[in-house]
Amino acid sequence: MSGDARPAVVLLSGGMDSATVLYWARAEGFAPTALSFRYGQRHSAELQAARRLAQEVNCELVEMDLDLAKFGASALTDPEIAVPEGPDDGIPATYVPARNTVFLSIALALAEARDIHDICIGVNAIDYSGYPDCRGEFISAFEKMANLATRDGVEGRPFRIHTPLIDWTKAEIIRAGVRLGVDYAMTVSCYRADSDGRACGTCEACRLRREGFETAEVEDSTRYQE
Amino acid sequence: MSGDARPAVVLLSGGMDSATVLYWARAEGFAPTALSFRYGQRHSAELQAARRLAQEVNCELVEMDLDLAKFGASALTDPEIAVPEGPDDGIPATYVPARNTVFLSIALALAEARDIHDICIGVNAIDYSGYPDCRGEFISAFEKMANLATRDGVEGRPFRIHTPLIDWTKAEIIRAGVRLGVDYAMTVSCYRADSDGRACGTCEACRLRREGFETAEVEDSTRYQE
Numbered sequence: 187m188s189g190d191a192r193p194a195v196v197l198l199s200g201g202m203d204s205a206t207v208l209y210w211a212r213a214e215g216f217a218p219t220a221l222s223f224r225y226g227q228r229h230s231a232e233l234q235a236a237r238r239l240a241q242e243v244n245c246e247l248v249e250m251d252l253d254l255a256k257f258g259a260s261a262l263t264d265p266e267i268a269v270p271e272g273p274d275d276g277i278p279a280t281y282v283p284a285r286n287t288v289f290l291s292i293a294l295a296l297a298e299a300r301d302i303h304d305i306c307i308g309v310n311a312i313d314y315s316g317y318p319d320c321r322g323e324f325i326s327a328f329e330k331m332a333n334l335a336t337r338d339g340v341e342g343r344p345f346r347i348h349t350p351l352i353d354w355t356k357a358e359i360i361r362a363g364v365r366l367g368v369d370y371a372m373t374v375s376c377y378r379a380d381s382d383g384r385a386c387g388t389c390e391a392c393r394l395r396r397e398g399f400e401t402a403e404v405e406d407s408t409r410y411q412e
Numbered sequence: 413m414s415g416d417a418r419p420a421v422v423l424l425s426g427g428m429d430s431a432t433v434l435y436w437a438r439a440e441g442f443a444p445t446a447l448s449f450r451y452g453q454r455h456s457a458e459l460q461a462a463r464r465l466a467q468e469v470n471c472e473l474v475e476m477d478l479d480l481a482k483f484g485a486s487a488l489t490d491p492e493i494a495v496p497e498g499p500d501d502g503i504p505a506t507y508v509p510a511r512n513t514v515f516l517s518i519a520l521a522l523a524e525a526r527d528i529h530d531i532c533i534g535v536n537a538i539d540y541s542g543y544p545d546c547r548g549e550f551i552s553a554f555e556k557m558a559n560l561a562t563r564d565g566v567e568g569r570p571f572r573i574h575t576p577l578i579d580w581t582k583a584e585i586i587r588a589g590v591r592l593g594v595d596y597a598m599t600v601s602c603y604r605a606d607s608d609g610r611a612c613g614t615c616e617a618c619r620l621r622r623e624g625f626e627t628a629e630v631e632d633s634t635r636y637q638e
Contacts, residue, residue, distance in 0.1 A: 252478055252518075257525035283524035284517060287561045291510060291517040292478075298509035299483035324560040331553035335513045335545045 191217035194304035194348070195297045197289055198222050198247065200235030202373045202395065203308035203351055206359050209366035210350050211306050212243055219302065220247045221293050225285075226255025231383035235374045242372070250292060254282060280377060280390070286319035290328055290347065297345060298336050306348040312355050325349050356398030364404055371407040384411045417443035420530035420574070421523045423515055424448050424473065426461030428599045428621065429534035429577055432585050435592035436576050437532050438469055445528065446473045447519050451511075452481025457609035461600045468598070476518060480508060506603060506616070512545035516554055516573065523571060524562050532574040538581050551575050582624030590630055597633040610637045 194216035198204045211218045222236040233249070240247035258266075286309065293305045309320040318324060329347045333339030351359050363370065375395045376385035385392050387410045399406035420442035424430045437444045448462040459475070466473035484492075512535065519531045535546040544550060555573045559565030577585050589596065601621045602611035611618050613636045625632035 248482070250479065250482070253476065254521060256474070256476075257522050281563055282521075284521035284558075284562055287558065288514075288517045288521055291514040295480060295508075295510035295514055296483050318563060318566045319561045321560070324557065327553070327557035327560045331550065331557045332510075332513065334547070334550040334553045336510055337507055337544060340544045 191215055192304060193217045193219060193300070193302045194306055195293045195302055196220050196245075196306045197293055197308070198236045198239060199308075200232035200237075200239065200373060201308075201375045201391075202363065202368075202370055202398075203310055203359060205235075205239050205368050205370070205373045206363040206366065207306050207308040207348075207350060208239060208243055208245075209363060209368050211348075212245075213366055216304060216306070218243065218245045218306070219296070219300070220245055221289075221296060222247060222249050223289060223292075224249060224251045225282075226253050227282075231379040231381060232374045235372055235383055238372050242369070248296060252288070252292070254285070254288070257283065281317055284319070286317075286324070287328070290332075294332050294336065294345060298338055301338075303338065303343060303345050304348060305345060306350070308351050309349050310351045310354065310356075310359070312353065320352075322349070322352055325352070355401070356394055357401035360398050360402040360404050364402075369407070371409060375408075380411055382409075384409045386411055417441055418530065419443045419445060419526070419528045420532055421519045421526075421528055422446050422471075422532045423519055423534070424462045424465060425534075426458035426463075426465065426599060427534075427601045427617075428589065428594075428596055428624075429536055429585060431461075431465050431594050431596070431599045432589040432592065433532050433534040433574075433576060434465060434469055434471075435589060435594050437574075438471075439592055442530060442532070444469065444471045444532070445522070445526070446471055447515075447522055448473060448475050449515060449518075450475060450477045451508075452479050453508075457605040457607060458600045461598055461609055464598050468595075474522060478514070478518070480511070480514070483509065507543055510545070512543075512550070513554070516558075520558050520562065520571060524564055527564075529564065529569060529571050530574060531571060532576070534577050535575050536577045536580065536582075536585070538579065546578075548575070548578055551578070581627070582620055583627035586624050586628040586630050590628075595633070597635060601634075606637055608635075610635045612637060 196208050196211050196218040198220040220240045311321050332345045374383045375391045377389045377391050378386040385408050422434050422437050422444040424446040446466045537547050558571045600609045601617045603615045603617050604612040611634050
């Protein structure tokens with residue numbers, strides 16, 4: 187990484203989308219600072235994946251603790267709510283209330299504190315179209331709000347939210363990632379991954395991931411349980 | 413509190429403004445759930461004050477830990493940065509990057525998880541005009557973003573952010589609070605309060621508070637150090 191690369195905060199969950207964004211940011215000439223959350227998600231193997239990915243691209247990983255599980259109301263954080271096997275009608279049970287708003291807000295706080303003005307997030311409006319906080323409309327509204335909320339925003343040093351994957355299919359993400367050098371065996375998408383990060387193969391996230399590899403005609407490097 | 417009061421999340425720092433909002437919400441017929449943060453602020457006596465205030469109005473207090481001090485860049489969270497004695501030019505050193513954005517986002521997550529659609533925050537654009545995230549423009553942009561970000565927002569159960577104090581002077585806040593029954597001796601505004609919540613009397617927050625009592629012609633009940 188050259189010394190004058192433009193810094194960027196990259197939200198890194200350890201899943202395939204955010205891993206692809208991390209490599210995309212590097213290829214675009216950004217010097218990334220990755221940001222991950224321990225928010226009470228069931229699939230904490232993701233965090234291990236985030237650490238390995240950050241190490242791989244040689245960037246700092248800032249880990250934040252935030253107990254959103256205390257609020258419940260999502261299959262991802264509340265053990266009482268089952269993770270759905272198939273596609274839901276409308277917004278899935280895995281929706282975590284206001285999650286991307288919370289994550290982007292904290293990314294904004296980190297960015298402003300460190301004089302960084304670019305924030306990258308792997309939202310995608312195609313395959314996961316049920317999540318309201320993965321759409322371009324939401325991102326535009328967040329960016330506008332961010333530039334009214336902050337010292338840098340009001341003083342003419344605006345923040346920009348980058349969403350390179352927003353219009354890509356899962357297959358397009360995988361093809362781009364492979365070109366960029368992402369090792370998807372390191373990433374965890376499964377909502378029910380075991381502690382070693384191996385996937386269940388049957389949840390909605392596994393299904394989309396598997397279909398993505400098939401459509402992209404890329405060998406599925408996912409490590410499955412069994 | 414009647415059983416059919418409309419629920420609301422009230423951001424409660426333990427300072428005089430948020431205490432006034434808590435009592436305002438109750439008087440408006442809301443059943444408040446208070447939300448406080450342990451975010452690495454120097455003046456943690458505020459949290460004790462928040463607990464006492466929540467007890468006083470008999471509402472639940474949800475306490476969240478979020479280590480914004482890790483990011484630094486504010487006199488409120490970074491011991492290396494001095495708390496200013498007098499008014500700053502422009503945005504004060506006590507500005508915490510994106511703080512209200514982060515707090516409102518987490519309030520939104522709590523609200524949506526509990527099927528609450530009203531959020532109350534004690535921002536004030538008059539006396540603390542240096543903070544960009546205390547202005548009506550910011551609040552409007554946040555509300556708009558929130559209703560694009562969330563399941564309830566996009567499904568026609570919108571969130572509303574209430575800012576009853578936004579155009580009030582400190583004196584007006586104090587007069588309203590006294591009418592509503594707030595005991596300001598329980599609140600902590602000082603940036604350098606001791607562990608018992610007693611105020612330094614000389615920081616910018618103390619100065620504004622003292623002037624507020626003088627202008628309101630209300631006896632200053634603040635407990636000062638020495």
